Structures are given as C-alpha cells and as structure tokens.
Amino acid sequence: MHTFPVKKIIEHGPGVKSFYFEQSFEAQPGQFVNLWIPGVDEKPFSVSAIKDGLIEISVKQYGSFTQKLMQARAGDLLGLRGPFGNGFTLRENALLIGGGIGIAPLRLLAAELHQNNKRFVSLFGAATKYELIFKADFKEISNCYFYTDDGSFGRKGLVTEDLLNIIRDEKIEFIYAAGPEIMFVKLKEIIDPLDIPYEFCMERYMKCGIGICGQCVLDGSGVRLCVEGPVLNQDDLKGVTELGMVHRDASGRRIK
Amino acid sequence: MKTSFLNLKMNNPLVLASGILGLTASSMKRVVENGCGAVTTKSFNLEARKGHPNPSIVPFDHGLLNAVGLSNPGAEEAVKEISRFKEISDVPIFASVFGRTIEEYGKVAEIALKAKPHLIEVNVSCPNVRSEFGTPFGDVPEDTAEITRLVKQVAGDIPVSIKLGPHGPGIARMAKVCEENGADAITAINTAGPGMLIDINVQKPVLSNKTGGVSGPAILPIAVKSVYEVYKNVSIPIIGTGGVTYWQDAVQMILAGATLISLGTAVYYEGIEVFNKINGGLRDYMNQFGYTSIADFRGGAH
Numbered sequence: 001m002h003t004f005p006v007k008k009i010i011e012h013g014p015g016v017k018s019f020y021f022e023q024s025f026e027a028q029p030g031q032f033v034n035l036w037i038p039g040v041d042e043k044p045f046s047v048s049a050i051k052d053g054l055i056e057i058s059v060k061q062y063g064s065f066t067q068k069l070m071q072a073r074a075g076d077l078l079g080l081r082g083p084f085g086n087g088f089t090l091r092e093n094a095l096l097i098g099g100g101i102g103i104a105p106l107r108l109l110a111a112e113l114h115q116n117n118k119r120f121v122s123l124f125g126a127a128t129k130y131e132l133i134f135k136a137d138f139k140e141i142s143n144c145y146f147y148t149d150d151g152s153f154g155r156k157g158l159v160t161e162d163l164l165n166i167i168r169d170e171k172i173e174f175i176y177a178a179g180p181e182i183m184f185v186k187l188k189e190i191i192d193p194l195d196i197p198y199e200f201c202m203e204r205y206m207k208c209g210i211g212i213c214g215q216c217v218l219d220g221s222g223v224r225l226c227v228e229g230p231v232l233n234q235d236d237l238k239g240v241t242e243l244g245m246v247h248r249d250a251s252g253r254r255i256k
Numbered sequence: 257m258k259t260s261f262l263n264l265k266m267n268n269p270l271v272l273a274s275g276i277l278g279l280t281a282s283s284m285k286r287v288v289e290n291g292c293g294a295v296t297t298k299s300f301n302l303e304a305r306k307g308h309p310n311p312s313i314v315p316f317d318h319g320l321l322n323a324v325g326l327s328n329p330g331a332e333e334a335v336k337e338i339s340r341f342k343e344i345s346d347v348p349i350f351a352s353v354f355g356r357t358i359e360e361y362g363k364v365a366e367i368a369l370k371a372k373p374h375l376i377e378v379n380v381s382c383p384n385v386r387s388e389f390g391t392p393f394g395d396v397p398e399d400t401a402e403i404t405r406l407v408k409q410v411a412g413d414i415p416v417s418i419k420l421g422p423h424g425p426g427i428a429r430m431a432k433v434c435e436e437n438g439a440d441a442i443t444a445i446n447t448a449g450p451g452m453l454i455d456i457n458v459q460k461p462v463l464s465n466k467t468g469g470v471s472g473p474a475i476l477p478i479a480v481k482s483v484y485e486v487y488k489n490v491s492i493p494i495i496g497t498g499g500v501t502y503w504q505d506a507v508q509m510i511l512a513g514a515t516l517i518s519l520g521t522a523v524y525y526e527g528i529e530v531f532n533k534i535n536g537g538l539r540d541y542m543n544q545f546g547y548t549s550i551a552d553f554r555g556g557a558h
Contacts, residue, residue, distance in 0.1 A: 001311065001455055034310075036310070038455070038458045038460055042311045077457055079455065207310060207327075208313040210315065211524065211527075211528070212520070212523050212524050213275075214276065214298065215279065217277065217279065217286070219280060219282045222282045222283055222285055224277075224286075249306070251305055251307070251328060251330070253304050253329035254329075254333075
C-alpha cells in the first residue's frame with residue numbers, strides 16, 4: 001500500500017468531484033486503481049486523466065464510501081494502489097459512449113487516442129447537466145453528442161436513442177463504452193447485429209484486485225474482471241451469462 | 257501424475273485451496289481448465305457474511321496478508337454452486353465449511369452434503385475472526401475433537417479433512433486428535449500469523465481488521481515443517497498447503513509427506529496457469545529420478 005496526499009480537488013457539481021494525486025505509476029485507459037480511505041474502506045476507481053505529473057480520479061457520490069470521499073480535503077492522505085487489470089486497445093474511427101460517471105475512464109482514452117492521431121466521436125449521456133463532466137475537453141478534440149435525462153444539456157433522452165444514425169453518419173468502425181450495466185445490455189442489442197467490434201469497461205464488487213479472491217468472476221465465463229477486465233470485448237462477453245442481471249455483494253450473494 | 261487420494265482418483269495431485277477463486281462454479285471451472293486436479297470451495301457457514309471491509313488482502317514482498325473475514329453467501333447458496341460445478345466438471349470438489357459454534361459445524365456439513373461434495377474440509381483454523389469468535393477451535397484439542405466427531409458423524413462415507421493452522425498446542429498433536437476422532441485426512445496449513453502491516457504515512461495498520469493471516473512464499477518453510485511433523489504422527493493422508501509457488505515447493509511438500517498439494521497465493525505470483533506449470537515441473541522431476549508415481553517419493557525426506 002502506498003499513501004499520497006490529495007494534491008487538489010475539483011467539484012464538478014453536487015456529489016461529483018475529481019481528486020488529484022502525484023503520479024506514482026503509469027496507467028492505460030480503462031485500467032483501475034484501488035483507493036483507500038484509512039479507517040473506512042477501499043474501492044476500485046478508473047483513472048480519468050494523467051497529466052502534468054498528476055493522476056486524476058473522478059468520482060460520483062453513490063454509496064457510503066463515496067460519501068466519505070466527498071468529505072476529503074487537499075492534503076488528506078489516501079491510499080492508491082494499482083494500476084490493475086487490462087485497459088482499452090487504441091482503434092481508429094471509434095465511438096466513445098459514456099453513461100454518467102462512465103465518462104471518467106473514457107477521458108483518459110480520448111486523450112490517448114488524440115495523442116496517437118486516431119479519429120473518434122464522443123456520445124455521452126447523464127441524468128443532468130453537471131454530471132456531464134469534461135464536456136469542454138471532449139469538444140476540443142472530437143465531434144460530440146450529448147444527452148441528459150432531464151434535457152438540461154444536449155438532447156433529452158438516452159445515448160441509445162439515435163445510435164444507429166450516429167454510427168452510420170460518423171462512419172464508426174469501433175465502439176468503446178463505460179457506464180451502467182443496463183446501458184451495455186441495450187448497446188449489445190443494437191450493435192451486435194452490426195458486427196462492429198467493441199470494448200466495454202465494466203464494474204463489480206472487488207476485494208483483492210489481483211485475481212485471487214474470486215469476488216468479481218463473471219458467471220458463465222469464469223473471467224476475473226480485476227485481471228482479464230475491467231475492459232472486455234465482444235468475444236470476452238460471449239460466454240458471460242450475468243450481464244445486466246445479478247451482481248455479487250461483499251458476501252458473494254447474488255443481488256438484483 | 258495420476259493420484260489416488262482416499263477413495264478418489266485424480267488426474268494430478270494439485271488442489272485449488274480454499275478462499276481462492278472458489279466462490280462460484282464458473283470460477284472453479286476456469287481453474288480446472290488450467291490444470292488443477294481438484295477444487296476447494298471458499299469456506300462457508302450457515303448465514304451469509306459480508307466479511308471485513310477492504311483492504312482485506314494486501315501483498316508484501318514475500319506473500320499476502322489477508323483478513324477477508326470468512327465472507328460467504330451462506331450454506332444454501334454455496335451448495336448450489338457445488339451442484340452447478342458438478343454439472344460442468346468431472347474433477348472432485350471439496351466443500352470447505354466452518355461454524356461460529358461447534359454445533360454449527362455439524363449443521364453446515366449437513367447442508368453441504370446435500371450437494372454430495374467429494375470431501376468436506378473443516379476449517380477450524382481461520383486466524384482472522386478472533387475478535388468475533390475468540391480462540392480458533394483448532395487451537396483447542398477438545399473443541400477440535402468434538403467438531404471432528406460431529407462432522408464425521410453426519411458425513412458418513414464422505415471423507416472429512418480437518419484444516420489445521422501452524423499455531424496452537426502443536427500441529428502434530430492436533431492432527432493426532434483429529435485422526436483419533438475419525439478424520440480421514442489433514443489439511444495443513446491455514447495461513448500463518450496473524451500478522452500486521454502498518455502504513456508508515458498514515459501510521460495505522462493497513463488491513464481494516466488490523467491483523468491477518470500470512471500466505472505465500474514467506475510461510476513455505478513453516479508449511480513444509482508442519483506437513484513433515486503431521487506425517488510422522490498420523491497415518492491418514494495430508495493435503496499440504498502453504499506457500500507452494502513453484503514445482504520445487506510442491507516436491508518439498510511431497511517429500512515431507514503430502515499426498516495432495518493445495519495452491520492459493522501462487523495464483524497471484526504465477527497466474528492462473530500455475531497449476532499446469534507445477535504439474536510440468538513435477539513430471540520432469542519424476543522422470544529425472546525415475547519415479548513412476550508420486551507415492552514413490554512421498555515422505556522421502558523422513
């Protein structure tokens with residue numbers, strides 16, 4: 001375990017913040033780190049940027065852990081270990097689809113794609129305007145489509161609404177997605193018949209992060225999400241029988 | 257590499273240790289595809305347990321320190337996974353059970369037996385629930401004797417192995433107690449310690465439970481010595497476990513007297529392919545010495 005003081009915190013909106021730490025390791029887009037709040041708990045988060053010697057982790061308040069994290073101040077010591085897992089591969093003419101805080105890992109991906117001169121298009125959806133974080137950054141380097149549930153920014157609706165047209169008009173050859181699992185289920189229904197290859201960045205309750213505890217193993221395939229994931233492609237997902245259905249809690253019990 | 261263990265015929269002597277990738281049928285099947293000869297479920301008891309908050313498993317230079325805290329989905333869920341596993345795999349599956357009380361061991365074993373596992377492994381030696389359960393039953397000869405009798409009584413023809421730790425009043429003596437009370441095998445050893453790691457910046461223990469069991473290369477010598485002593489003191493077979501990472505470690509375990517060898521932390525060091533790697537090394541070693549079966553050199557260090 002290595003602990004680092006929080007260098008800087010940016011608040012994007014109520015319960016959505018970015019935390020910056022001194023860069024102590026390299027990470028590929030899609031890889032994750034375990035963030036430890038001493039005395040509280042440790043949870044996995046994806047890296048949203050590595051820039052100017054800083055690692056950025058972007059978090060939306062969701063449960064008791066992230067609620068505690070929201071109270072952290074610059075200078076507080078937090079544990080950071082990783083990076084863990086396999087990240088995204090870099091492709092040409094890709095569509096980046098992000099739902100909610102799923103935008104976070106796609107931001108590091110977008111930076112890498114841009115740096116490697118690979119064209120991509122961004123398609124993001126969130127509940128409301130302030131949850132669509134990093135809009136300006138994405139706009140600067142890609143053509144963007146935005147959706148919000150309440151219509152407070154971009155079009156009102158879901159990212160899947162106009163997906164087929166966007167794929168056609170933008171001549172999309174590869175799809176990356178990160179967000180809630182129900183979004184993956186919908187996306188699969190739409191893009192599987194098109195034969196466009198894709199990579200999804202997934203989440204599960206995790207304990208060890210190093211492929212031994214079995215907590216994040218996906219039913220049907222035996223894929224260890226913390227090692228072989230968290231980014232899975234269309235082939236990895238073929239055998240998975242639990243997509244959008246059940247997750248396991250800390251006890252290992254299946255819950256809805 | 258074919259190995260006979262009690263009434264079981266196995267393709268090789270390697271077993272997936274309890275607590276590693278043993279939560280679901282899919283997970284254990286994946287390990288089988290990587291060459292293990294039998295699997296052990298994660299330890300379970302009657303009711304679901306969340307275990308300790310994270311960090312619950314942390315690596316250090318010579319192994320892992322863990323205090324998962326016996327998280328499990330409860331016996332009814334666990335037996336479903338055993339049944340599922342038996343549908344999709346032919347290799348033996350060992351059910352690892354524990355109880356918060358002596359009586360609970362019997363009840364959990366009874367539920368486990370519904371799925372007809374090939375062996376019941378009785379975990380009396382988890383070092384990470386001391387604050388909740390008190391002294392591990394495996395440290396008290398009378399408790400271990402009673403649990404062994406109780407589980408064997410309900411298990412009938414299904415073999416029972418008692419998993420002992422390296423602590424308490426002496427593992428050889430405890431193994432004898434188990435044998436005298438009807439155990440069919442001994443699993444040695446559970447994680448060692450407990451140990452502690454402190455973050456020097458936060459200046460607090462890293463594990464949420466503060467202390468945890470030590471596994472991995474650091475404990476190999478303790479495990480080899482424990483198996484050696486148990487082998488001397490009992491005639492029932494031994495599942496040797498603790499720190500085995502490379503084939504040379506497995507050979508040491510066999511020379512000390514183990515019939516089977518369980519691997520856990522090795523998956524962290526050598527990947528899920530570790531089973532095939534160790535089997536390959538064992539095969540070469542046997543060819544080099546002209547052995548035709550593992551029994552040819554079992555206990556050879558005595």
